[in-house]
Amino acid sequence: MYTIIGGDGQKYGPVSADELRRWITEGRANSQTLIQGDDGVWKPLAAFPEFGETQSRELPPAAPPPMAGTPVLTPGSMTVPAGPRTNSLAIAAFVLSLLGLVCCGPVFSTIGLILGIVAINQINRNAPLEGGKGLAIAAIVIAAVGYLMVAIFFLSGAWQDVLRSLQ
Amino acid sequence: MNRPRRTNLVLPGLGLALAICGVVILHFFPPETHVFYPRCALHSWTGLHCPGCGSLRAVSALTHGEVRQALSSNLLLTLSIPVVAGLMILRRWRHGDWSLGSWVPTWSWWVVLVVVLGFGLIRNLPGPPFDWLHP
Numbered sequence: 001m002y003t004i005i006g007g008d009g010q011k012y013g014p015v016s017a018d019e020l021r022r023w024i025t026e027g028r029a030n031s032q033t034l035i036q037g038d039d040g041v042w043k044p045l046a047a048f049p050e051f052g053e054t055q056s057r058e059l060p061p062a063a064p065p066p067m068a069g070t071p072v073l074t075p076g077s078m079t080v081p082a083g084p085r086t087n088s089l090a091i092a093a094f095v096l097s098l099l100g101l102v103c104c105g106p107v108f109s110t111i112g113l114i115l116g117i118v119a120i121n122q123i124n125r126n127a128p129l130e131g132g133k134g135l136a137i138a139a140i141v142i143a144a145v146g147y148l149m150v151a152i153f154f155l156s157g158a159w160q161d162v163l164r165s166l167q
Numbered sequence: 168m169n170r171p172r173r174t175n176l177v178l179p180g181l182g183l184a185l186a187i188c189g190v191v192i193l194h195f196f197p198p199e200t201h202v203f204y205p206r207c208a209l210h211s212w213t214g215l216h217c218p219g220c221g222s223l224r225a226v227s228a229l230t231h232g233e234v235r236q237a238l239s240s241n242l243l244l245t246l247s248i249p250v251v252a253g254l255m256i257l258r259r260w261r262h263g264d265w266s267l268g269s270w271v272p273t274w275s276w277w278v279v280l281v282v283v284l285g286f287g288l289i290r291n292l293p294g295p296p297f298d299w300l301h302p
Contacts, residue, residue, distance in 0.1 A: 088268045094276055098283060102219030105205060135276055142280075153208035162206045 003036040004029055004045075005129055017050060024051060034128050042128040089119035090132035093139035100146040109146035116140040179265075194230035198223045218243060218287035221302025240302045243286045 002020045003013035006028070013036075015023075023029050024045070031046040045051060097112030116139035123133045153159055198204050209217040221240035228236035229245070237245045255265050262270070290300035 086269050086273045088266075091268045091276060094280075098280065099219075102217055102222075102283065102287075105208070132273060135273065138280065149208045149212075153212050156212050158208070158211040162211050165202075 001038060005034045005042075005126075011126075021051065084129055084131035086132040087119050087123050087126075087130045087136065089115050089122060090136040090139065093119050094135045094142070097139040097142035097146065101142050101149070106147060106150050109143040109150075112139050112146075113143035116143065190226060190230060193223060193227040197227045199227075215291050216287075216301060218283045218290075224302060239299065242300055243283070 001014035001016060003011055003015075004020065004023070006012055012023075013020075020029070020035070029035075029045055031044060033045045034042045035045050035048060036042050037048065093112045093115035095112075096108045096115065100106065100109030100112055116136045119136040119139070120133060123130050123136065196203075204223055207217055207220050209215055210220055219241070222244045225237040225240035225245050228234075228240060229248075234245070251267075254267055254271070258267055258270055259265055286300070289297050291297070
């Protein structure tokens with residue numbers, strides 16, 4: 001059985017080899033489409049010898065190659081963007097945690113922490129297609145440091161000095 | 168051939184509205200003379216200047232056209248405003264939207280982290296030129 005990742009970033013499958021051959025002939029997968037075989041490893045379709053014949057028949061050299069970044073309109077049709085894209089929640093989490101660390105307090109840290117955890121889950125789910133796990137982990141760590149600073153601010157009694165300076 | 172992007176505009180809109188409110192408040196109530204602004208936990212605790220210290224003063228100064236004052240309050244924030252704005256305009260020009268997030272390479276976020284922490288470090292070093300970075 002095979003699972004594939006479409007141009008929309010969604011997983012399709014698992015399906016049989018025959019079904020996958022049908023998808024290839026329909027042009028819903030091309031040689032760069034990522035496919036997970038029974039061994040659990042994600043590889044481009046071109047690395048699967050069992051589909052070599054289908055590919056060479058259905059993708060003649062004369063056919064215009066799919067243009068990079070061209071949106072594919074058929075649902076579930078498959079053009080893989082080059083390289084894993086960075087999960088956008090991971091970036092948002094990273095920026096917000098950094099804001100929280102830089103004096104803006106626990107509100108940003110909390111949003112950064114939550115987004116970081118959600119981002120890690122998303123990245124794990126879309127494993128080969130999405131990157132940015134390091135950023136998500138950094139977001140969680142930075143949020144934790146932000147919390148630590150706020151905790152020290154209260155535990156050390158520094159807040160009393162601030163209160164005094166306000167009066 | 169571009170499919171219309173169904174970007175959710177609620178959160179960016181909310182963020183922009185909050186930012187505009189903040190800038191207006193900072194313009195009419197400068198942090199130098201008004202005490203209701205939040206205090207930096209690190210500065211109250213240790214007396215050190217964190218990388219964000221002085222950013223409210225910097226934004227307030229910018230709304231009054233005092234660029235030099237803004238630069239001396241928080242160099243990093245003041246310099247990053249034109250950089251981020253320029254990148255967003257470039258993105259808008261090339262791709263038709265403002266979403267910087269996944270457009271810039273992932274390593275640039277690590278550069279941001281290093282720059283922010285590095286700025287926090289050098290502005291606390293003694294003597295010139297480092298103490299010019301004090302807010």
